[in-house]
Amino acid sequence: MSDTTTSANRLARYQTSAHIAGVVAAVLGIVSVLLPWSYAHEPLDDVAYYGAPSPLQYNYLGLMVIVLVMFGAPLALRRKGKFRDRIAWNTGARFGGYAMLATALVAVAGIGIEAGGLVNVDPGGWIAVAAGVLATAAGLVLLPSAAPRTGTFRTPAWGQILAIAVGLAAVLFAAAYALGLTDSGAFLFYLTFALGLALTLVRVGLFGWLAQCAADNKKVLVFAAFLVAFLFPFTQNGSDANMSIATQVLFFSATALGLNIVVGMVGLLDLGYIAFLGAGAFTSASLSGSLFAHINWHPPFIVTVLISGVVSSLLGLLIGTPTLRVSGDYLAIVTLAFGEIFRITMNNLDGSDGPNITNGSNGINNVPELGLFGFNFGDPHVMLGVTIGRFANYFWLMLIVLALIMVVFVNLNRSRIGRGWVAIREDELAAEAMGVNTFGLKLLAFAGGAFLAGVAGSVKAHYDVSVTPDQYVFLESAFLLAAVVLGGMGTVMGVLVGATVLKLLPEKLRFFSDYRLMLFGLLLVFMMRFRPEGIIADERRQLEFHAEDEELAEEVEGELIAYHDHYNPDAAKTEELR
Amino acid sequence: MDLFWQQLINGLSLGALYALIAVGYTVVYGIVQLINFAHGEIFMVGAFGAFATWVVMGSPKQMSWQAAVFGLLPAMIVGGMIVSVSVALLTERLAYRPLRDAPRLAPLITAIGISVFLQEVVRLFFGTIPGMPDAKRAIPFPTVTGISGRSFQIGTVTVQNSAVFTIAALAVCTVFLWFFVNRTKTGRAMVATSQDPDTARLMGINVDRVIMSAFAVGAALAAIAGVAHGMRYGNIDFRMGFLAGLKAFTAAVLGGIGNINGAVVGGLVLGVVESMATTFIPGQFGSPAWKDVWAFVLLILVLVFRPQGLLGAKVVDRA
Numbered sequence: 001m002s003d004t005t006t007s008a009n010r011l012a013r014y015q016t017s018a019h020i021a022g023v024v025a026a027v028l029g030i031v032s033v034l035l036p037w038s039y040a041h042e043p044l045d046d047v048a049y050y051g052a053p054s055p056l057q058y059n060y061l062g063l064m065v066i067v068l069v070m071f072g073a074p075l076a077l078r079r080k081g082k083f084r085d086r087i088a089w090n091t092g093a094r095f096g097g098y099a100m101l102a103t104a105l106v107a108v109a110g111i112g113i114e115a116g117g118l119v120n121v122d123p124g125g126w127i128a129v130a131a132g133v134l135a136t137a138a139g140l141v142l143l144p145s146a147a148p149r150t151g152t153f154r155t156p157a158w159g160q161i162l163a164i165a166v167g168l169a170a171v172l173f174a175a176a177y178a179l180g181l182t183d184s185g186a187f188l189f190y191l192t193f194a195l196g197l198a199l200t201l202v203r204v205g206l207f208g209w210l211a212q213c214a215a216d217n218k219k220v221l222v223f224a225a226f227l228v229a230f231l232f233p234f235t236q237n238g239s240d241a242n243m244s245i246a247t248q249v250l251f252f253s254a255t256a257l258g259l260n261i262v263v264g265m266v267g268l269l270d271l272g273y274i275a276f277l278g279a280g281a282f283t284s285a286s287l288s289g290s291l292f293a294h295i296n297w298h299p300p301f302i303v304t305v306l307i308s309g310v311v312s313s314l315l316g317l318l319i320g321t322p323t324l325r326v327s328g329d330y331l332a333i334v335t336l337a338f339g340e341i342f343r344i345t346m347n348n349l350d351g352s353d354g355p356n357i358t359n360g361s362n363g364i365n366n367v368p369e370l371g372l373f374g375f376n377f378g379d380p381h382v383m384l385g386v387t388i389g390r391f392a393n394y395f396w397l398m399l400i401v402l403a404l405i406m407v408v409f410v411n412l413n414r415s416r417i418g419r420g421w422v423a424i425r426e427d428e429l430a431a432e433a434m435g436v437n438t439f440g441l442k443l444l445a446f447a448g449g450a451f452l453a454g455v456a457g458s459v460k461a462h463y464d465v466s467v468t469p470d471q472y473v474f475l476e477s478a479f480l481l482a483a484v485v486l487g488g489m490g491t492v493m494g495v496l497v498g499a500t501v502l503k504l505l506p507e508k509l510r511f512f513s514d515y516r517l518m519l520f521g522l523l524l525v526f527m528m529r530f531r532p533e534g535i536i537a538d539e540r541r542q543l544e545f546h547a548e549d550e551e552l553a554e555e556v557e558g559e560l561i562a563y564h565d566h567y568n569p570d571a572a573k574t575e576e577l578r
Numbered sequence: 579m580d581l582f583w584q585q586l587i588n589g590l591s592l593g594a595l596y597a598l599i600a601v602g603y604t605v606v607y608g609i610v611q612l613i614n615f616a617h618g619e620i621f622m623v624g625a626f627g628a629f630a631t632w633v634v635m636g637s638p639k640q641m642s643w644q645a646a647v648f649g650l651l652p653a654m655i656v657g658g659m660i661v662s663v664s665v666a667l668l669t670e671r672l673a674y675r676p677l678r679d680a681p682r683l684a685p686l687i688t689a690i691g692i693s694v695f696l697q698e699v700v701r702l703f704f705g706t707i708p709g710m711p712d713a714k715r716a717i718p719f720p721t722v723t724g725i726s727g728r729s730f731q732i733g734t735v736t737v738q739n740s741a742v743f744t745i746a747a748l749a750v751c752t753v754f755l756w757f758f759v760n761r762t763k764t765g766r767a768m769v770a771t772s773q774d775p776d777t778a779r780l781m782g783i784n785v786d787r788v789i790m791s792a793f794a795v796g797a798a799l800a801a802i803a804g805v806a807h808g809m810r811y812g813n814i815d816f817r818m819g820f821l822a823g824l825k826a827f828t829a830a831v832l833g834g835i836g837n838i839n840g841a842v843v844g845g846l847v848l849g850v851v852e853s854m855a856t857t858f859i860p861g862q863f864g865s866p867a868w869k870d871v872w873a874f875v876l877l878i879l880v881l882v883f884r885p886q887g888l889l890g891a892k893v894v895d896r897a
Contacts, residue, residue, distance in 0.1 A: 267681075267683060269683055269686055271690070319878070323878070323881055325885070329611075329613050329682070330831065330881060330885070333824070333827050333828075333877075337824060337828065338874070338878075340821075340824065340874060341870075341871050341875070344868070344870055345871060348867045348868060348871075352862070353863075353867040474820070475694075478690055481687065485687055489683075514702065517694055517697075518694075518695055518702060520694060521691045521695030521696075521697075521698060522691065523691070525673050525688050525691040525692060525695065528677060528685070528687050528688040529673070529688070532684050
């Protein structure tokens with residue numbers, strides 16, 4: 001303990017120098033942008049000019065300005081005050097330094113790889129790296145600030161709403177911009193930049209303030225978020241490539257949200273969830289009027305959706321009734337087996353091994369475009385001067401489906417049923433003893449999740465045009481599970497983030513497509529090892545995962561007390577020194 | 579009736595293969611209540627290890643059956659075991675052990691991750707080891723003279739030599755397991771740990787070591803199964819562990835998970851049911867394409883009517 005105190009003491013002397021060094025680093029970074037980073041023009045979408053930064057470099061410039069503020073603010077704000085004390089400037093500065101270094105290294109590595117050798121890196125690139133190193137070193141010298149208390153700032157309502165609007169607009173712009181990047185190196189650079197920036201802003205406490213704004217204006221936020229998502233097709237200028245990715249992300253998110261009810265809220269590991277999506281898709285395709293379908297009844301889509309959902313949930317009941325009575329481990333394997341049964345069955349219903357319903361491995365092709373209230377989803381149309389194509393139509397439809405699923409999810413979470421689910425997840429025996437109908441609730445979750453998957457599947461059949469058994473293999477279930485686990489079990493935001501990351505990254509980083517699955521396996525292992533609660537953690541869930549770690553909890557607590565006891569007098573001294 | 583005997587033999591040899599893998603699930607589950615989902619991949623890795631051993635030995639092709647059965651085959655089995663046991667111990671140490679006190683969902687998800695990871699590592703990197711063929715497609719398994727592709731007749735029933743090998747291997751392993759569990763110190767420590775880990779620890783049993791030996795025993799038997807699989811089907815590929823692992827787990831549940839004898843019985847029953855189903859179920863649903871479906875339907879039926887399995891699970895259900 002005394003070691004850390006003395007080192008903190010020693011570091012306390014260099015705080016001002018570190019702040020100045022950080023400012024110098026940020027200025028160096030700004031200078032580097034004015035110099036060419038690369039000799040060749042191909043890497044990172046051309047960063048080879050004097051005095052004319054590329055769009056990517058402008059992003060980097062923005063990071064520099066933020067880092068400059070982080071390091072500079074404590075110098076400028078000498079007097080005690082809410083701006084100095086409630087914002088975690090030092091922690092933010094430290095992470096800003098990391099972000100600078102990481103982006104610069106990615107840039108240099110990207111240039112080195114794409115242009116074939118580090119010779120191609122021009123002085124600008126090296127200066128950026130040097131600036132990153134300096135900023136990181138300066139950040140490491142800084143004593144970490146106390147946790148930010150930015151949530152306590154009082155902001156007028158219009159300010160809060162403005163903040164939400166600006167925040168969401170930034171997200172929309174960033175997403176549209178990232179999707180527009182075709183170069184893998186540039187995308188990776190942008191990703192590092194965005195992550196670093198986000199992390200810096202989280203650390204400095206900006207997100208705490210935004211969260212407070214959001215909490216005060218929940219309805220505005222939700223409405224604005226959907227508005228932003230709704231506006232997304234207009235940023236794409238009729239480009240189909242990105243809209244198709246975005247639509248796939250929505251399909252994936254919707255399905256993952258359904259799975260999240262089963263896995264995240266009730267704690268039932270369903271490894272055959274994709275089969276329910278498949279059941280919905282096959283049902284919908286069979287009733288769609290495709291020439292390859294073998295059912296001669298074509299109800300309107302509204303009816304088809306319901307039938308698909310019901311078929312899927314009946315399958316869920318069929319599997320759930322026997323297995324939900326026994327231990328949860330069995331459920332995992334039985335659902336896995338069910339997924340295989342489904343796939344093999346769809347493969348076999350081809351006329352030679354069984355009645356011809358699905359054409360076997362050929363599946364049902366030429367599923368017609370979706371028609372709803374006389375509107376054909378395949379037709380492009382022009383709106384506000386932007387061509388809205390087929391993919392954008394499906395995008396909007398899926399956005400509505402996603403919104404519905406989210407409404408269901410959030411309301412269930414707050415209801416008696418949701419509390420029962422969480423109780424089952426935490427301790428099934430105790431829940432049962434408290435009078436929770438565990439079997440009934442588990443079955444409800446299972447069948448309900450299946451229903452949602454069936455609904456998503458019925459739209460997907462039209463979107464994909466053809467439905468084949470190969471689309472619904474175990475690996476897809478594993479991907480869905482990974483989205484839930486990665487983002488955060490039991491939260492809506494987490495799953496949206498997880499689904500976006502898992503769908504978007506492989507599309508944009510083609511060069512590692514061969515290693516995709518291997519990294520995906522590793523990711524699952526590491527997530528479970530180091531952050532089992534996911535990127536965006538449900539609070540209850542986080543406690544659950546770390547509750548058993550009492551030793552660590554006590555250790556951390558003890559450290560904190562000792563740290564405060566020793567640190568506070570020192571902190572007072574530091575104030576005097578200034 | 580001849581058809582019945584023929585399918586019984588086929589079923590028993592298939593079942594013996596399942597049983598060898600199922601033991602791995604059941605031993606680990608009996609002690610740590612973990613479904614080692616990656617066990618199917620341990621089996622696959624064992625088969626690749628045996629293949630690699632054959633390559634290291636200079637890819638011998640022509641030899642007398644004595645040399646093949648008493649030289650090549652044991653060498654391949656040992657090589658496969660070394661690889662599979664090392665991989666199993668590594669996964670235990672690096673991935674499962676840190677999660678021992680975590681909620682039950684965590685190790686299951688880890689197991690899925692390991693399973694995908696191992697498949698992909700073999701697919702991507704097996705071919706980069708000098709001398710090894712590319713593993714992105716199925717690799718022909720070395721011929722063991724006297725066993726691979728040979729058969730003999732008993733009356734009208736044809737018996738593959740590889741089937742005899744698999745059944746004999748299962749018999750030997752069962753006897754070995756019985757001896758190991760009942761007569762050795764480690765084995766009895768395993769029994770004690772599966773009954774009550776905390777008390778076992780108080781009695782001076784090194785629980786970590788017991789868990790590692792459970793993983794090792796399972797992996798060793800899986801390697802034998804890998805060799806048997808190679809000789810039976812003539813080739814191996816990186817995907818072979820998925821379905822085999824799923825079937826073996828079904829076998830373990832069928833016999834009563836946690837119960838070693840149960841795994842053996844369950845494997846044999848599952849194999850026989852599978853091969854009988856393809857013969858005696860009339861009409862289109864009796865075609866071989868449905869055999870996996872029948873095996874999994876059996877799993878679901880067992881869970882409905884006898885969740886403790888045929889011989890009864892030896893662990894208390896703590897979920």
